Amino acid sequence: xxxxxxxxxxxxxxxxxxxxxxxxxxxxxxxxxxxxxxxxxxxxxxxxxxxxxxxxxxxxxxxxxxxxxxxxxxxxxxxxxxxxxxxxxxxxxxxxxxxxxxxxxxxxxxxxxxxxxxxxxxxxxxxxxxxxxxxxxxxxxxxxxxxxxxxxxxxxxxxxxxxxxxxxxxxxxxxxxxxxxxxxxxxxxxxxxxxxxxxxxxxxxxxxxxxxxxxxxxxxxxxxxxxxxxxxxxxxxxxxxxxxxxxxxxxxxxxxxxxxxxxxxxxxxxxxxxxxxxxxxxxxxxxxxxxxxxxxxxxxxxxxxxxxxxxxxxxxxxxxxxxxxxxxxxxxxx
Amino acid sequence: xxxxxxxxxxxxxxxxxxxxxxxxxxxxxxxxxxxxxxxxxxxxxxxxxxxxxxxxxxxxxxxxxxxxxxxxxxxxxxxxxxxxxxxxxxxxxxxxxxxxxxxxxxxxxxxxxxxxxxxxxxxxxxxxxxxxxxxxxxxxxxxxxxxxxxxxxxxxxxxxxxxxxxxxxxxxxxxxxxxxxxxxxxxxxxxxxxxxxxxxxxxxxxxxxxxxxxxxxxxxxxxxxxxxxxxxxxxxxxxxxxxxxxxxxxxxxxxxxxxxxxxxxxxxxxxxxxxxxxxxxxxxxxxxxxxxxxxxxxxxxxxxxxxxxxxxxxxxxxxxxxxxxxxxxxxxxx
DNA sequence: GCCTCAGATTGCATCGATGAATGCAGCGTT
DNA sequence: AACGCTGCATTCATCGATGCAATCTGAGGC
Numbered sequence: 188x189x190x191x192x193x194x195x196x197x198x199x200x201x202x203x204x205x206x207x208x209x210x211x212x213x214x215x216x217x218x219x220x221x222x223x224x225x226x227x228x229x230x231x232x233x234x235x236x237x238x239x240x241x242x243x244x245x246x247x248x249x250x251x252x253x254x255x256x257x258x259x260x261x262x263x264x265x266x267x268x269x270x271x272x273x274x275x276x277x278x279x280x281x282x283x284x285x286x287x288x289x290x291x292x293x294x295x296x297x298x299x300x301x302x303x304x305x306x307x308x309x310x311x312x313x314x315x316x317x318x319x320x321x322x323x324x325x326x327x328x329x330x331x332x333x334x335x336x337x338x339x340x341x342x343x344x345x346x347x348x349x350x351x352x353x354x355x356x357x358x359x360x361x362x363x364x365x366x367x368x369x370x371x372x373x374x375x376x377x378x379x380x381x382x383x384x385x386x387x388x389x390x391x392x393x394x395x396x397x398x399x400x401x402x403x404x405x406x407x408x409x410x411x412x413x414x415x416x417x418x419x420x421x422x423x424x425x426x427x428x429x430x431x432x433x434x435x436x437x438x439x440x441x442x443x444x445x446x447x448x449x450x451x452x453x454x455x456x457x458x459x460x461x462x463x464x465x466x467x468x469x470x471x472x473x474x475x476x477x478x479x480x481x482x483x484x485x486x487x488x489x490x491x492x493x494x495x496x497x498x499x500x501x502x503x504x505x506x507x508x509x510x511x512x513x514x515x516x517x518x519x520x521x
Numbered sequence: 522x523x524x525x526x527x528x529x530x531x532x533x534x535x536x537x538x539x540x541x542x543x544x545x546x547x548x549x550x551x552x553x554x555x556x557x558x559x560x561x562x563x564x565x566x567x568x569x570x571x572x573x574x575x576x577x578x579x580x581x582x583x584x585x586x587x588x589x590x591x592x593x594x595x596x597x598x599x600x601x602x603x604x605x606x607x608x609x610x611x612x613x614x615x616x617x618x619x620x621x622x623x624x625x626x627x628x629x630x631x632x633x634x635x636x637x638x639x640x641x642x643x644x645x646x647x648x649x650x651x652x653x654x655x656x657x658x659x660x661x662x663x664x665x666x667x668x669x670x671x672x673x674x675x676x677x678x679x680x681x682x683x684x685x686x687x688x689x690x691x692x693x694x695x696x697x698x699x700x701x702x703x704x705x706x707x708x709x710x711x712x713x714x715x716x717x718x719x720x721x722x723x724x725x726x727x728x729x730x731x732x733x734x735x736x737x738x739x740x741x742x743x744x745x746x747x748x749x750x751x752x753x754x755x756x757x758x759x760x761x762x763x764x765x766x767x768x769x770x771x772x773x774x775x776x777x778x779x780x781x782x783x784x785x786x787x788x789x790x791x792x793x794x795x796x797x798x799x800x801x802x803x804x805x806x807x808x809x810x811x812x813x814x815x816x817x818x819x820x821x822x823x824x825x826x827x828x829x830x831x832x833x834x835x836x837x838x839x840x841x842x843x844x845x846x847x848x849x850x851x852x853x854x855x
Numbered sequence: 856g857c858c859t860c861a862g863a864t865t866g867c868a869t870c871g872a873t874g875a876a877t878g879c880a881g882c883g884t885t
Numbered sequence: 886a887a888c889g890c891t892g893c894a895t896t897c898a899t900c901g902a903t904g905c906a907a908t909c910t911g912a913g914g915c
Contacts, residue, residue, distance in 0.1 A: 189659075191871060202895050207873060217893060234659060237637035238575035239871035242900050247572055247637075249615065256601055258800070263597035267590055270618050279615045279637075281583065284604050302613050303571035303581075325523075325568060444804040452634045466592070467801045470745045470778040525901055536865050541903060551863060573901035576870050858914085865908070871900105878895070884888080 190231040199227040210235060241303075250493055251304035251326075253283045253295050255312045259410070259437060260465035262310070265331075268486035269308065276490065278305075287375065287408060289313040296322045304488035307494040315376040327496035331488045333378045334508060339491040341506055345480040345513040347379055351386025352393075353515050354432050354460045354478050359394045361521060363430035363458055366391070367402040369417050369442065370409055370434025383434050384463065402428060409434060414441025422449055429457055430521075436468045436477055443471060443520065459520040473519025480513045524565040528840060533561040544569060575637075585638035587617045587629050589646045593744070593771060594799035596644070597667075602820035603642065605718050610824065612639075612663075621709065621742060623647040630656045640827040649710040661830035663823045667712045667843060675826040675840055679814040679847040681713055685720025686727075688794045688812050688848050693728045695855055697764035697792055700725070701736040703751050703776065704743055704768025717768050717796065743768060750774025756783055763791055764855075769796035770802045770811055777805060777854065793854040807853025814820055814847045 191255060192210075196203045201224060208214040209224045210233075216224070241247040252269055266282060273280045281302055285291040292314040295307065310331040319330070320338035328340035332347075358366050368387045371501045372380035377405075388398055401424060406413035414433055418441065419427055433439035439461030445452050453459060453473055461468055464479030488509050495504060526544075530537040535558060542548040543558045544567075550558070553617055561567075564684035575581040578664045600616065607614045615638060620624040626648040629641065644665040646651060653664070654672035662674035666681075692700050702721045705756050722732055735758060740747035749768055752775065755762055767773035773795030787807060788795060795802055798813030822843050829838060 192873095193871080203871090204873080205894060206895080208894085211873080214894090215892065220893080236576070236871050238572055238581055239900090240873080241572035241637070242570070242576050242871080242902090243873050245900075249637075257604060258594070258598040258601040260592070260594060260597070260801075263594070264592040266597075266616070267592040267618060270591060270616055274617070279617075281613045281615045282600070282604055283608070283613075284601060290870080303575070303583075319795070323566075360721050411800060415804070440801070444806060444808075447806040463653075466745060467774070468596075470749070470774050472778060472781045472806050474778075526903095527901080537901090538865060538903080539863085542864085545903080547903080549862060554863080570901050573870090574903080576872090576901085577903050579870075719867085856915105858915090863908100863910080867905090867907100867908100868887100869904085870902090873900085874897105876895105876897085878893105880891105880893090882890085884890100885886105 189198045189236075190221075190233045191236065192233075193226050195224065195231060195233050198231065199224045246305050246497065247303050248277065249279045249281055249302075249304050250490075251283060251295070251302055251307040251309075252280050253285055253292065253307060253309040255285050255287045255310065257282060257284055260467060261435065261437070261463040264281055264465065265482050265486060268482055269490065271293045272486050276494065278490075285309075285312065286313045289315070293318075296324055296328075301510060308489050308493065312377055312379075313375045316378055318376075331485065331489065334382070337356045337417075339506055341496075341509065343363045343485055343489045343492065343509045343511060344379075345478075345485075345511050347382035348386040349390065350462070350478045350480075351383040351432070351434075352390045353386075354462065355387045355521065356393070357391035357476070357515055357517070358430040358432060358458055358460060359390060359396070361430075361458065364429045365399075365402065365426060365428045366396070366432060367399075367404065367421055367428035368432050368434070369404045369406060369414060369421075369515075371403055371405040372440050373405050374407075380434055387432055399426075401426070408437065409438050411437045411441035411444070414438030415445045416441075418442035418445040422446075422451075427457075431457065431459050433459065433461050436463040436465045436475060439475055439477070439520075440467060440471055441474070454519070454521050464516060469518070471520075476518045476521040477516055478513055479516050481511050484511045523570075524567045525570065526567075529558065529561050529565060529567050532565065533558045580639050580831070581637050582611065583613045583615055583638050584616050585617060585623075585629070585641040585643075587619055587626065587641060587643040589621045589644065590618050591616060593770065594801060597795040598799060599816050599820060602816055603824065606820050606824045610828065612824075612851070614817055619643075621646045623649070623710075627652075630658055630662075638686040639831045641826065642823050646711055646713075647709045650712055652689055652710075661827055663826045665823065668716070672841055675843065676824075676832075677819055677823045677826065677843045678713075678843060679812075679819075679845050682720040682723065683714035684796070684812045684814075684847045685717040685766070685768075686724045687720075688796065689721045689724035690727070691810070691849055691851070691855065692764040692766060692792055692794060693724060693730070695764075695792060698730060699733075699736065699760060699762045700730070700764045700766060701733075701738065701755055701762035702766050702768070703738045703740060703755075704772050705737055707739050708741075714768055721766055733760075735760070735837060740772065741773075743772050745771050745775035745778070748772030749779045750775075752776035752779040755841065756780075761791075765790065765791065765793050766796050767793065770797040770799045770809060773809055773811070773854070774801060777809070788853070788855050795854075798850060803852070805854075810852045810855040812847055813850050815845050818845045 195206045306327040308329045404417045461477040468475030640661040640664045738751045795811040802809030
């Protein structure tokens with residue numbers, strides 16, 4: 188079926204090692220020999236066995252990407268950038284979906300859950316940061332969207348507190364006073380949502396506005412449906428907000444949908460700011476004001492972290508905390 | 522660093538083979554021995570080397586997924602379903618993005634482009650179907666969205682002609698007469714777009730409506746931006762349409778965006794039908810009428826095809842042409 | 856007491872590729 | 886003529902796990 192170095196060698200009348208040299212170019216081969224071997228390679232359609240190479244080399248050239256879900260636009264876009272960057276480095280990416288499940292995230296970290304990867308980029312959602320920090324990962328790890336001071340992993344994230352502050356302050360600056368926050372995740376050990384809530388409150392504090400518990404809404408997940416449901420609750424509640432800061436663009440788009448259904452004008456009756464800058468937001472009606480993390484940089488720096496750890500045997504670089512820039516993009520919903 | 526069977530064996534005072542038996546359960550082991558070995562395994566944090574296993578087994582448990590782009594919602598959703606299904610089968614998925622580039626697609630098929638995968642699910646976009654059919658793939662192949670009678674690969678797709686016919690007929694039934702089609706791809710060897718155009722024309726024929734060349738618009742890709750640009754061209758043209766059938770929901774959402782910008786009422790002034798049933802379309806304003814392919818089935822049947830071929834050594838099943846059901850979902854844009 | 860048999864354990868070979876060391880011409884130097 | 890050197894090719898061992906067959910042990914049957 189599939190031919191091996193041995194088959195090529197036999198047919199070309201040379202040793203296995205010589206064929207290997209022709210294929211990988213690791214030692215000089217005489218032009219005439221090279222030609223003859225190459226001919227047989229083409230003839231037999233020889234293809235190196237990557238499993239064997241990986242075993243010998245101790246590296247597979249595969250990195251893992253673990254995200255809550257691929258179908259959410261933010262993670263889809265990020266995954267796309269990561270796959271591209273990996274391709275440029277001749278790596279391959281295997282993807283795992285954790286579905287916001289702590290067990291699924293845990294499984295990827297502990298020994299045995301490994302997937303033949305040289306390194307892992309993981310966006311933890313449900314896992315306790317303390318547990319994360321305590322885990323001795325089987326391979327180099329890059330954590331997205333978290334910032335915990337401990338642990339052996341690199342961290343890549345925007346400054347969530349500052350970004351959320353900026354978004355909220357933007358609404359305050361436009362004259363809004365009853366500003367709701369959508370997307371808290373108190374049921375999960377979720378660092379990202381906690382930091383965004385913190386930034387939201389900080390902005391309120393600075394403006395001397397009160398923290399209304401009823402205006403800080405938890406959601407099961409960060410999907411459009413959650414945003415829609417929560418927006419409906421807010422509008423049906425005793426004091427409807429005049430602005431909403433949603434922790435994700437998906438939440439924001441769900442909220443926007445309900446605002447339209449209720450006949451509210453956006454941004455006149457209610458303003459909305461999202462977070463992520465997904466492509467849908469640029470084409471919604473009106474287009475969505477949002478916080479745009481530099482996804483390209485998130486991808487690139489994550490890969491760079493892995494490159495440093497996987498390829499530097501000394502590996503003396505201490506764990507890094509990389510902060511990626513973000514910016515507020517003002518569009519039609521504010 | 523990482524421990525091997527040998528290390529565990531030495532420490533537990535048994536042979537390598539016995540440890541292997543404990544790990545994989547392929548031969549009976551005495552309870553007491555099992556306990557002792559397991560203890561050492563836990564203590565050392567032993568993790569089997571999957572590259573070695575793959576080499577021995579001849580299979581890696583990895584399948585490839587090659588799609589034009591991960592960040593597009595349709596492919597993101599599909600990839601998510603495929604990753605889930607693979608996880609259920611204890612497979613891993615590596616993802617390649619072809620970016621609608623024929624060379625990228627070709628590279629994945631020819632020997633040498635392989636990625637250590639047991640099989641490949643590919644959604645060809647730019648590649649010539651004839652070339653595809655002529656290629657002898659290095660591993661079992663499942664083609665998504667194409668239907669060509671030749672070649673050794675399985676095909677999984679909706680009936681694109683019937684679906685496009687249905688979408689167009691829906692518009693005709695609502696009284697629309699000047700129906701544009703957006704998303705033809707004459708610059709690529711793209712079977713899917715060709716079939717949808719065919720269905721569109723068939724519906725027009727049945728209703729006795731003329732084929733207006735100016736109403737059949739090619740686009741560079743199927744993104745929102747392409748839909749927006751094309752919609753603007755249509756509206757600025759000599760005879761603006763009263764309805765649009767877009768070959769993807771993304772195109773449709775871009776078109777919808779422009780309709781809003783121009784102050785047109787949807788669906789009163791112009792109706793829109795999309796294709797794919799991506800989640801955004803359910804939350805747009807108004808919500809998007811669309812053709813919904815059964816993505817869950819596409820994923821499941823594709824995986825089943827691979828399972829049959831990778832695991833059945835006899836492999837006498839002839840290439841299959843699987844047609845997956847679809848349905849028209851009527852929402853607010855018609 | 857001897858033989859059989861099942862269960863438990865082991866050594867050896869192997870999957871396919873590559874690092875390290877070695878063999879071996881041919882050529883220039885001294 | 887002896888020596889070292891360079892360029893090319895070969896042999897051997899190894900990466901870590903597992904299939905295969907052989908071995909070992911103790912229990913049970915006659």
